[in-house]
Amino acid sequence: MYYSKSAKYAIQAMIYLAESNQEDLIMVSEIAEAYKIPKSFLSKITRTLGKHNLLKTTRGRNGGIQLSKSADDIKLIHIVEAIDGPEAGCERCGFGFDACSDDEPCPFHHKWGHIIKDAHSFIKTESLAELLAESLQE
Amino acid sequence: MYYSKSAKYAIQAMIYLAESNQEDLIMVSEIAEAYKIPKSFLSKITRTLGKHNLLKTTRGRNGGIQLSKSADDIKLIHIVEAIDGPEAGCERCGFGFDACSDDEPCPFHHKWGHIIKDAHSFIKTESLAELLAESLQE
DNA sequence: TGGCTTTAGGATATTATTATCTTGTTTGAT
DNA sequence: ATCAAACAAGATAATAATATCCTAAAGCCA
Numbered sequence: 578m579y580y581s582k583s584a585k586y587a588i589q590a591m592i593y594l595a596e597s598n599q600e601d602l603i604m605v606s607e608i609a610e611a612y613k614i615p616k617s618f619l620s621k622i623t624r625t626l627g628k629h630n631l632l633k634t635t636r637g638r639n640g641g642i643q644l645s646k647s648a649d650d651i652k653l654i655h656i657v658e659a660i661d662g663p664e665a666g667c668e669r670c671g672f673g674f675d676a677c678s679d680d681e682p683c684p685f686h687h688k689w690g691h692i693i694k695d696a697h698s699f700i701k702t703e704s705l706a707e708l709l710a711e712s713l714q715e
Numbered sequence: 716m717y718y719s720k721s722a723k724y725a726i727q728a729m730i731y732l733a734e735s736n737q738e739d740l741i742m743v744s745e746i747a748e749a750y751k752i753p754k755s756f757l758s759k760i761t762r763t764l765g766k767h768n769l770l771k772t773t774r775g776r777n778g779g780i781q782l783s784k785s786a787d788d789i790k791l792i793h794i795v796e797a798i799d800g801p802e803a804g805c806e807r808c809g810f811g812f813d814a815c816s817d818d819e820p821c822p823f824h825h826k827w828g829h830i831i832k833d834a835h836s837f838i839k840t841e842s843l844a845e846l847l848a849e850s851l852q853e
Numbered sequence: 854t855g856g857c858t859t860t861a862g863g864a865t866a867t868t869a870t871t872a873t874c875t876t877g878t879t880t881g882a883t
Numbered sequence: 884a885t886c887a888a889a890c891a892a893g894a895t896a897a898t899a900a901t902a903t904c905c906t907a908a909a910g911c912c913a
Binding site for chain 4: 720754755756759774776778
Binding site: 854855856857858859860861862863864865866867868869870871872873874875876877878879880881882883 | 884885886887888889890891892893894895896897898899900901902903904905906907908909910911912913
């Protein structure tokens with residue numbers, strides 16, 4: 578995959594929350610079960626998402642997690658960068674060589690760089706809300 | 716990056732060979748130095764490429780490696796699959812969920828799947844020779 | 854032949870990622 | 884107040900990817 582497994586888990590969790598009623602508190606264990614993600618591992622991920630203000634957490638009985646803002650305002654890149662670090666969303670060509678820029682293109686630069694840019698602009702512009710809307714369209 | 720670091724090293728080595736005179740035997744250490752790849756590590760990779768018949772190896776003094784066939788006939792996918800395994804070139808959507816197929820698309824399926832297909836068809840159709848030709852075009 | 858060079862191959866080490874476990878803290882319910 | 888439920892946090896373990904090291908085998912050359 579393109580990004581880390583952790584980032585994938587993070588996105589799955591965020592989608593789960595976006596699909597639920599936004600007022601509800603959802604338990605981490607519920608999401609973990611739904612997507613067969615190790616619970617403790619997911620819990621660590623949701624903590625990170627919480628620290629990056631992408632979700633709110635509530636402890637104690639009946640506690641859980643929920644989106645911290647509207648699904649419209651959460652882009653995939655926010656999630657990916659929260660988990661994989663700010664470099665993850667960067668649009669360098671990356672396939673080939675150290676010397677690779679628009680000035681000094683590596684053999685891959687044009688064709689591959691184009692694909693990378695598509696990927697980057699996808700996660701940069703796509704919000705959780707849009708994602709859900711599209712998946713329901715058929 | 717999209718594929719493993721090993722695959723990237725492999726491609727770099729193959730490009731180096733494609734750029735050289737095809738009759739020449741090139742030492743692994745020369746390539747390793749050129750791209751700052753750990754020599755023993757690259758050596759392991761070239762052995763794998765050799766086993767997959769992508770290059771020929773000659774031992775002993777004045778030995779080295781060379782492409783086993785014309786750069787036209789070597790597609791990137793051959794290299795990637797030799798190193799990362801046959802799954803690496805596969806075009807599953809992969810971002811999202813277990814249940815993800817054209818019939819049962821995950822939220823990412825359409826947009827992300829499209830990007831994946833572009834990437835896949837790039838490595839599937841692009842040969843070493845084409846790659847070099849394009850990089851020289853400016 | 855003997856010695857040097859170069860790849861082959863396997864053993865081992867390091868690092869990053871993913872997963873698990875244990876204990877602590879917060880909160881609601883009884 | 885006490886208990887159980889739920890997330891927080893850090894320690895530890897397992898796995899995979901990357902890197903290093905050492906000895907063997909092959910081939911050239913004096």
